[in-house]
Amino acid sequence: AQSVTQLDSHVSVSEGTPVLLRCNYSSSYSPSLFWYVQHPNKGLQLLLKYTSAATLVKGINGFEAEFKKSETSFHLTKPSAHMSDAAEYFCVVSDHAGGGNKLTFGTGTQLKVEL
Amino acid sequence: NAGVTQTPKFRVLKTGQSMTLLCAQDMNHEYMYWYRQDPGMGLRLIHYSVGEGTTAKGEVPDGYNVSRLKKQNFLLGLESAAPSQTSVYFCASSFETGANVLTFGAGSRLTVL
Numbered sequence: 001a002q003s004v005t006q007l008d009s010h011v012s013v014s015e016g017t018p019v020l021l022r023c024n025y026s027s028s029y030s031p032s033l034f035w036y037v038q039h040p041n042k043g044l045q046l047l048l049k050y051t052s053a054a055t056l057v058k059g060i061n062g063f064e065a066e067f068k069k070s071e072t073s074f075h076l077t078k079p080s081a082h083m084s085d086a087a088e089y090f091c092v093v094s095d096h097a098g099g100g101n102k103l104t105f106g107t108g109t110q111l112k113v114e115l
Numbered sequence: 116n117a118g119v120t121q122t123p124k125f126r127v128l129k130t131g132q133s134m135t136l137l138c139a140q141d142m143n144h145e146y147m148y149w150y151r152q153d154p155g156m157g158l159r160l161i162h163y164s165v166g167e168g169t170t171a172k173g174e175v176p177d178g179y180n181v182s183r184l185k186k187q188n189f190l191l192g193l194e195s196a197a198p199s200q201t202s203v204y205f206c207a208s209s210f211e212t213g214a215n216v217l218t219f220g221a222g223s224r225l226t227v228l
Protein backbone atom coordinates (compact mmCIF):
# COMPACT_ATOMS: atom_id res chain seq x y z
CA ALA A 1 0.00 0.00 0.00
CA GLN A 2 1.15 3.52 -0.70
CA SER A 3 0.61 6.70 1.24
CA VAL A 4 1.86 10.25 1.34
CA THR A 5 2.08 12.72 4.21
CA GLN A 6 2.48 16.43 3.78
CA LEU A 7 3.90 17.55 7.07
CA ASP A 8 2.59 21.13 7.04
CA SER A 9 -0.93 22.18 6.13
CA HIS A 10 0.09 25.85 5.97
CA VAL A 11 3.46 27.51 5.28
CA SER A 12 4.05 31.25 5.32
CA VAL A 13 7.19 32.91 3.92
CA SER A 14 8.29 36.39 3.00
CA GLU A 15 8.85 37.27 -0.62
CA GLY A 16 12.47 36.62 -1.57
CA THR A 17 13.06 34.00 1.13
CA PRO A 18 13.42 30.24 0.55
CA VAL A 19 10.47 27.89 0.36
CA LEU A 20 10.41 24.37 1.83
CA LEU A 21 7.32 22.18 1.55
CA ARG A 22 7.77 18.78 3.16
CA CYS A 23 6.50 15.44 1.89
CA ASN A 24 7.10 11.92 3.19
CA TYR A 25 5.88 8.86 1.38
CA SER A 26 5.36 5.17 1.94
CA SER A 27 5.54 2.70 -0.90
CA SER A 28 6.01 -1.02 -1.36
CA TYR A 29 7.73 -0.54 -4.69
CA SER A 30 9.96 2.00 -6.37
CA PRO A 31 7.65 4.96 -6.44
CA SER A 32 6.96 7.72 -8.88
CA LEU A 33 6.52 11.03 -7.09
CA PHE A 34 4.99 14.27 -8.21
CA TRP A 35 4.29 17.78 -7.02
CA TYR A 36 1.23 19.57 -8.34
CA VAL A 37 0.25 23.18 -7.73
CA GLN A 38 -3.28 24.55 -7.54
CA HIS A 39 -3.87 28.28 -7.79
CA PRO A 40 -7.18 29.63 -6.46
CA ASN A 41 -10.20 28.45 -8.46
CA LYS A 42 -7.96 26.60 -10.91
CA GLY A 43 -7.20 22.99 -11.72
CA LEU A 44 -4.02 21.25 -10.62
CA GLN A 45 -0.89 21.77 -12.68
CA LEU A 46 2.20 19.55 -12.70
CA LEU A 47 5.27 21.19 -11.15
CA LEU A 48 7.69 18.29 -11.42
CA LYS A 49 7.97 14.52 -11.31
CA TYR A 50 10.43 11.87 -10.22
CA THR A 51 10.44 8.51 -11.99
CA SER A 52 13.68 6.78 -10.90
CA ALA A 53 16.10 8.89 -12.92
CA ALA A 54 18.09 11.72 -11.28
CA THR A 55 17.21 12.15 -7.61
CA LEU A 56 17.24 15.96 -7.88
CA VAL A 57 14.35 16.99 -10.07
CA LYS A 58 13.91 20.46 -11.49
CA GLY A 59 10.46 21.75 -12.28
CA ILE A 60 8.77 24.84 -13.55
CA ASN A 61 8.98 28.31 -11.99
CA GLY A 62 12.27 27.61 -10.20
CA PHE A 63 11.00 24.77 -8.01
CA GLU A 64 12.94 21.60 -7.42
CA ALA A 65 12.62 18.48 -5.28
CA GLU A 66 15.03 15.84 -4.07
CA PHE A 67 14.14 12.18 -3.79
CA LYS A 68 15.74 10.69 -0.66
CA LYS A 69 15.03 6.99 -0.43
CA SER A 70 16.70 6.55 2.98
CA GLU A 71 14.44 9.23 4.45
CA THR A 72 11.38 8.38 2.28
CA SER A 73 11.07 12.07 1.53
CA PHE A 74 10.42 14.24 -1.51
CA HIS A 75 10.56 17.80 -0.24
CA LEU A 76 9.82 20.73 -2.56
CA THR A 77 12.09 23.78 -2.47
CA LYS A 78 12.57 27.12 -4.14
CA PRO A 79 15.44 29.51 -3.36
CA SER A 80 13.41 32.70 -3.49
CA ALA A 81 9.65 32.97 -3.12
CA HIS A 82 7.56 35.18 -5.35
CA MET A 83 4.09 36.50 -4.67
CA SER A 84 2.80 34.44 -7.58
CA ASP A 85 3.87 31.23 -5.76
CA ALA A 86 1.00 31.60 -3.30
CA ALA A 87 -1.11 28.51 -3.95
CA GLU A 88 -1.85 25.04 -2.64
CA TYR A 89 0.70 22.32 -3.32
CA PHE A 90 0.04 18.60 -3.47
CA CYS A 91 2.54 15.79 -3.17
CA VAL A 92 1.47 12.66 -5.04
CA VAL A 93 2.82 9.11 -5.01
CA SER A 94 2.37 6.19 -7.35
CA ASP A 95 4.10 2.88 -6.87
CA HIS A 96 2.68 1.11 -9.91
CA ALA A 97 3.42 1.46 -13.58
CA GLY A 98 -0.28 1.75 -14.24
CA GLY A 99 -2.42 4.71 -14.99
CA GLY A 100 -3.59 7.63 -12.94
CA ASN A 101 -5.94 5.41 -10.96
CA LYS A 102 -2.93 4.35 -8.91
CA LEU A 103 -2.12 7.84 -7.60
CA THR A 104 -2.40 8.81 -3.94
CA PHE A 105 -2.66 12.53 -3.19
CA GLY A 106 -1.44 14.25 -0.06
CA THR A 107 -3.77 16.55 1.82
CA GLY A 108 -2.07 19.67 0.50
CA THR A 109 0.08 22.52 1.82
CA GLN A 110 -1.20 26.05 1.51
CA LEU A 111 1.69 28.41 0.76
CA LYS A 112 1.28 32.05 1.71
CA VAL A 113 3.80 34.62 0.49
CA GLU A 114 3.96 37.94 2.30
CA LEU A 115 5.59 41.20 1.29
CA ASN B 116 -5.59 24.98 -26.83
CA ALA B 117 -8.49 24.09 -24.54
CA GLY B 118 -7.09 21.01 -22.76
CA VAL B 119 -9.71 19.71 -20.32
CA THR B 120 -13.00 21.57 -20.09
CA GLN B 121 -15.59 21.00 -17.38
CA THR B 122 -19.20 22.17 -17.39
CA PRO B 123 -20.89 23.55 -15.42
CA LYS B 124 -18.44 25.43 -13.21
CA PHE B 125 -20.96 25.94 -10.40
CA ARG B 126 -24.21 24.25 -9.50
CA VAL B 127 -26.57 24.22 -6.55
CA LEU B 128 -28.86 21.23 -6.09
CA LYS B 129 -31.50 20.21 -3.62
CA THR B 130 -31.27 16.83 -1.91
CA GLY B 131 -32.63 14.13 -4.20
CA GLN B 132 -32.14 16.01 -7.45
CA SER B 133 -30.03 14.57 -10.25
CA MET B 134 -27.42 16.16 -12.45
CA THR B 135 -24.58 15.41 -14.84
CA LEU B 136 -21.13 16.95 -14.99
CA LEU B 137 -19.49 16.97 -18.40
CA CYS B 138 -15.77 16.67 -19.04
CA ALA B 139 -14.34 17.17 -22.51
CA GLN B 140 -10.71 16.86 -23.60
CA ASP B 141 -9.20 17.69 -26.97
CA MET B 142 -5.80 16.01 -26.52
CA ASN B 143 -6.79 12.55 -27.74
CA HIS B 144 -6.04 11.11 -24.30
CA GLU B 145 -7.05 7.52 -23.61
CA TYR B 146 -7.41 7.83 -19.86
CA MET B 147 -9.92 10.03 -18.05
CA TYR B 148 -10.70 10.44 -14.36
CA TRP B 149 -13.13 12.08 -11.98
CA TYR B 150 -11.88 13.24 -8.57
CA ARG B 151 -13.51 15.05 -5.73
CA GLN B 152 -11.66 17.52 -3.55
CA ASP B 153 -12.71 18.15 0.04
CA PRO B 154 -10.97 20.36 2.61
CA GLY B 155 -8.10 18.59 4.35
CA MET B 156 -8.54 15.40 2.32
CA GLY B 157 -6.65 15.95 -0.90
CA LEU B 158 -8.13 14.49 -4.07
CA ARG B 159 -9.99 11.20 -4.06
CA LEU B 160 -10.69 9.19 -7.20
CA ILE B 161 -14.38 8.55 -7.91
CA HIS B 162 -14.34 6.72 -11.26
CA TYR B 163 -11.98 6.44 -14.16
CA SER B 164 -11.87 5.21 -17.74
CA VAL B 165 -9.04 3.58 -19.67
CA GLY B 166 -10.66 4.07 -23.05
CA GLU B 167 -13.85 4.70 -24.97
CA GLY B 168 -16.67 2.50 -23.71
CA THR B 169 -14.89 1.51 -20.48
CA THR B 170 -15.34 2.69 -16.89
CA ALA B 171 -14.09 1.51 -13.52
CA LYS B 172 -14.61 2.36 -9.86
CA GLY B 173 -12.13 4.39 -7.90
CA GLU B 174 -11.78 4.99 -4.19
CA VAL B 175 -15.16 6.67 -3.53
CA PRO B 176 -17.64 5.55 -6.25
CA ASP B 177 -20.86 5.25 -4.21
CA GLY B 178 -23.62 7.61 -5.32
CA TYR B 179 -22.02 8.34 -8.69
CA ASN B 180 -22.23 6.88 -12.17
CA VAL B 181 -20.13 7.58 -15.24
CA SER B 182 -20.16 7.03 -18.96
CA ARG B 183 -17.55 7.28 -21.71
CA LEU B 184 -19.47 6.93 -24.97
CA LYS B 185 -17.00 9.07 -26.88
CA LYS B 186 -13.25 9.15 -26.37
CA GLN B 187 -13.19 12.87 -25.74
CA ASN B 188 -16.02 13.00 -23.19
CA PHE B 189 -16.41 11.60 -19.68
CA LEU B 190 -19.69 12.21 -17.86
CA LEU B 191 -20.22 12.06 -14.11
CA GLY B 192 -23.79 11.61 -12.92
CA LEU B 193 -25.45 12.00 -9.55
CA GLU B 194 -28.79 10.19 -9.59
CA SER B 195 -30.02 11.40 -6.19
CA ALA B 196 -27.81 14.10 -4.73
CA ALA B 197 -26.98 14.15 -1.02
CA PRO B 198 -25.39 16.91 1.09
CA SER B 199 -22.32 14.66 1.51
CA GLN B 200 -21.70 15.14 -2.20
CA THR B 201 -21.09 18.85 -1.75
CA SER B 202 -17.57 19.18 -3.09
CA VAL B 203 -15.36 20.44 -5.86
CA TYR B 204 -15.13 17.95 -8.71
CA PHE B 205 -12.12 17.71 -10.98
CA CYS B 206 -11.83 15.89 -14.26
CA ALA B 207 -8.41 14.87 -15.51
CA SER B 208 -6.97 13.01 -18.46
CA SER B 209 -3.69 11.37 -19.42
CA PHE B 210 -2.19 10.00 -22.61
CA GLU B 211 -0.30 7.05 -21.27
CA THR B 212 -0.03 4.94 -18.17
CA GLY B 213 3.58 4.89 -17.10
CA ALA B 214 4.15 8.61 -16.72
CA ASN B 215 0.96 9.15 -14.76
CA VAL B 216 0.99 12.86 -15.57
CA LEU B 217 -2.53 14.22 -15.46
CA THR B 218 -4.01 17.27 -17.14
CA PHE B 219 -6.76 18.73 -14.98
CA GLY B 220 -9.82 20.77 -15.71
CA ALA B 221 -10.61 23.91 -13.73
CA GLY B 222 -13.14 22.19 -11.49
CA SER B 223 -16.89 22.17 -10.89
CA ARG B 224 -18.16 23.38 -7.53
CA LEU B 225 -21.31 21.52 -6.47
CA THR B 226 -23.43 22.42 -3.46
CA VAL B 227 -26.23 20.12 -2.32
CA LEU B 228 -28.72 21.69 0.07
